[in-house]
Amino acid sequence: MTTLEKVAQTLKNGNSIAVFSHIRPDGDTIGSALAVKYLLEDMGKTVTLFCDGEIPQKFAAVCDITAFTSALPKQKYDVYFAVDCADEQRIGAFSYLFEGEKPNTVLIDHHVSNTRYAALSFVEDVAATCQLIYRLAGVLGAEITPRIANALMLGLSTDTGHFAHNNVTEETFLVAAALKKAGADSHKISQAMFKSQTRTRAALQAEVMGNMRFYREGKIAVISISKAQLNYYGAKADVTEGFIDYPLSVEGVEIAISMLQVGEKNFKISFRSKGKANVNQLAGVFGGGGHVQASGCMVNGYFEDVEDKLVFQASNYLED
Ligand SMILES: [Mn+2]
Known part of the structure; x- marks a missing residue:
């Protein structure tokens, strides 16, 4: 050992x-x-x-x-x-x-x-x-x-x-x-x-959160950040770090998902759980991993297909 x-x-x-x-x-x-x-x-x-x-x-x-x-x-x-x-x-x-x-x-x-x-x-x-x-x-x-x-x-x-x-x-x-x-x-x-961020990050964050989607009676929340948005704001991908805490903070949400577009059909996915859902296992379904309450993976595909897949798999990890 x-x-x-x-x-x-x-x-x-x-x-x-x-x-x-x-x-x-x-x-x-x-x-x-x-x-x-x-x-x-x-x-x-x-x-x-x-x-x-x-x-x-x-x-x-x-x-x-x-x-x-x-x-x-x-x-x-x-x-x-x-x-x-x-x-x-x-x-x-x-x-x-x-x-x-x-x-x-x-x-x-x-x-x-x-x-x-x-x-x-x-x-x-x-x-x-x-x-x-x-x-x-x-x-x-x-x-x-x-x-x-x-x-x-x-x-x-x-x-x-x-x-x-x-x-x-x-x-x-x-x-x-x-x-x-x-x-x-x-x-x-x-x-x-x-406790501090650039104006660019604040503006991008407002737009991303305004477009938050909820699934499964609000137990799953999804946010996404496209390359086009990053380009528009002149922001690097790392400014989105911490964005996922916001959807997870919403009442009733058990799993928060962030989709960060890193290539044309390539997404960096982050998962967060309030504690009931094991998102380490969830990320494992996609070849990723991390911790029980915080994990990540990469997923390839068209945006809508990737979101569907993520929500479908995440549903399996919600408490019955
Ligand atoms: Mn660490």
Whole structure:
């Protein structure tokens, strides 16, 4: 069994470490990667952070987004370490580094759907990968400096809806308390992540919510964002992050579905559940996964057909 002790030993044995965040990065994968970088740099290691794609600008207010590169590695590293990536595909262009039985690959993740694709795969179903990285820091005997505390708080905050989701446990609060004590600015993080947006996002959001559809006596709510809408508002796809919380907040809705058009006939689907419906299983029907209350997948097809399919399958996961 993979333990954090084994992960820590592997990291200690290496000198150069490559850390990978997932495509369309969120606060948890960014915070985890930065925290690992700072932890290992404090131990004298050389660390490079990779992410296939740009880090969204909104994170610039709370962390060093320039620490990441999207360029393919030009050298070999002693250890390849993926954080918050449920499967190889999530690592995007760097997934080849984890193919086959690579002895020097490590992952830490909190997705129940994780496929254990690394030689050392530490997976536990907790609120955020950052919660596990905090434990790793303890195993490494590392001091939690303010920059480490801030990076870990970013992931804890964003993956829990700032400590509001039901994935929050006693450990989550204990870790948060320790991070706060170590200098994390949780207020600044919540303001930047949850309480501010651009006018572009606000306008797009208003249009998308105005076109919300309800199915199955209002137990399923669907929103969609087309490429044409993004183009019209001059917005990137990442501005739609968090949109799905709005349909889920509607009284009577058990499953919220967001359809983000990423190609002509290609949609990135997000599912959210208030708790009765298992949307990890629902996403699994389409080859995706995630958590019981938050998951996603990709679906190909014409817009109307995709919406029909999603609603049909989601209906199977409503309580009778
Ligand atoms: Mn996460």
